[in-house]
Amino acid sequence: MNQLQHSRKIARKLRAHRIFGGIKPLALKARSLRSRIMPTPIPEMLILPLLQHQGSPAAPIVNVGDQVLKYQLLAAAEGPLSVPVHAPTSGEIAAITDAPVPGHGKQSQRCILLRADGVDNAIGLLLLPDHRALSHWQLLERVNAAGICGLGGAGFPTAEKLRSSIERGIELLIINGAECEPYISADEALIRERAAAVVSGAEILQSICLADRCVIAIEQDKHDALKQLRHSLESSSVELLELPTKYPIGGEKQIIQAVTGLEVPHDALPMDIGVLVQNAGTAYAVHDAITEGKPCISRITTLTGTPLQTPKNFEALIGTPVSFMFELCGIEESRHTGSIMGGSLMGLELVRTDVPLIKTSNCLIAKSRAEFPEAKPEQACIRCGFCATACPARLLPQQLYAYSRNQNLEQLEQLNLADCIECGACDYVCPSHIPLVQYYRASKQAISSRDQQRQLSAHWQRRFQFHQYRLKKEADGLQEEERAHRIAPEAAHQARGFSRDKARQEIAAAVERVATRRRNTIASSRESD
């Protein structure tokens, strides 16, 4: 019944809808779209983190010194929320150690270091020109083995997402090609040049998740990509939907609202309303994995920023160091003041450039002082309300800001801080230059650490209670034993028919017997005298 309602709703409302809030920043994508997608040369050393996705890290199955071939499995998935890692090129395993990875601050993680031999010998791949030859579970197994996670940036394991969607039942599959964040043009370049593969990936995904309809949603200002898509979609059941250009329309919940007009409830997942969203890059990776048997060893990444002489999109091997990528574009080190992985609004600030490019890195921005000036000093909130109109999640950023300042976590939970998607729209419009998202992220972390502490506390409390119960039981047991020791002799006597009176009588009788015997002996001796 529920399912039926979904399909009716979705079927009726499939057109471009408005999303709440949002901003229209400069796109700044044209500069990286001037040239075609270029493959990167193979760097000397590839750094492959075991955790490039959300979930648990993969477990390495190779040893230091092993010679590996391209596409060979290096680390196998461990647990359901894990994604395997494959060799992007042939070479020797140099080390398996902790190495710096992209992330906020100075994060380091377990990585496999692969020294490339430059020969690029590959293992044989299993081609599958027609995916309809396999059942959807077999296809899912192939996606799982190919090590694909969401390539749009969040990095959720794709196979796991598909599997739970199959279980819940999906009506609509949305291929997210919106790519609304400034600077990023990877998906646009991908669709522009390989639209047929993206469409084929979308069809495969649809046949895996058994969705009734599949829509490729893309912002309407991406003219070349739209043209190519229309051409490739002529003989396909996949539909095309042009979305208005607005940030953050490419967010998962936002694109669902833009396509279906439905809001994902705050404690629910998209699959709860019968929708599954996959990134266009993920669809391409799925196409590669199924039809050509290639595991996920490369991705399309945008390199942009004014210090780069030739900003462009690369088909980069996973594990390529960021500095290597920058050098390919001719970076002017004198103007380079910092780097961002991801877009300018949600990306990660990179502290160092020797970190590797990972599966979720859709963009690398080289910052210059002219383009990214120092943050202006924070002023007092003037309650203008711009942030509330910009918030795509319909939260109250001012209130959240006030409660974050004095760390009133209960109120923050009441105001649904957890629904903040950290898109930075409020930051962007704030006339007082308040770094709102930083406040929210700090508060979210405070809430999660408090919850962890509470769980621990409850655990310790339970263990303490059990400890006391155990002690009490032991003490009771001891008492019981003592009592048993005391009672046991009497019980044994009773069992033998022993009683005090009887004993007394017996003693008295014995004494009597002795007395009479003595009397008799005395009398007899007198007689003899």
Next chain:
Amino acid sequence: MTYPLVDWVSIQALLWLLGLSTLIVLGLKIWRWLRQQRVQQRSVVDRVNYLLPQTQCGQCGYPGCLPYAREICRGESINKCPPGGTETIVRLAKLLNRAPSPLNPAHGEFKSFAVAAIREAECVGCTKCIQACPIDAIIGGSKLMHTVIEKECSGCDLCVEPCPVDCIDMLAISSPATFEWTLPSTVIGAYSKLDSAL
């Protein structure tokens, strides 16, 4: 024949009705209020206990967190819990509507979370730490090596004292290197206002 606009009988009836309904409503309200009082009284110990860190270290002078929570509800001061630190004192003060006061140094000082670890080569297997552990987080047999289950340890310190060969260390746990978001520098220390109030 004309009827009077109001007659005494109807007024009487109305008054009766009004009186009765007021009584019923009042009675309900009082009953609810009483029940609420009872619930609050019963749960205030739980709520205090919920705010305490549950390390069961006994530094407050009571055998465990629940006994201390009971005593707090009977008027014991709220600044005797070193593992909880200022944060717990402030939360307790807010819950109980009392004035927050700084941590009583007689009961120890706030330390960051650390778990016990036995230097296993030196352990003589005396089982004294096992008996001291309030949450059964140490395992080992008599005259055999003991070890602390790191995941279960609450960092209460109680096993350090009884060890005859001093082979127990309190180690800060090595958390995975995750980035900690901090509030922008304009509000360093969320409890700074409260700290200055103490």
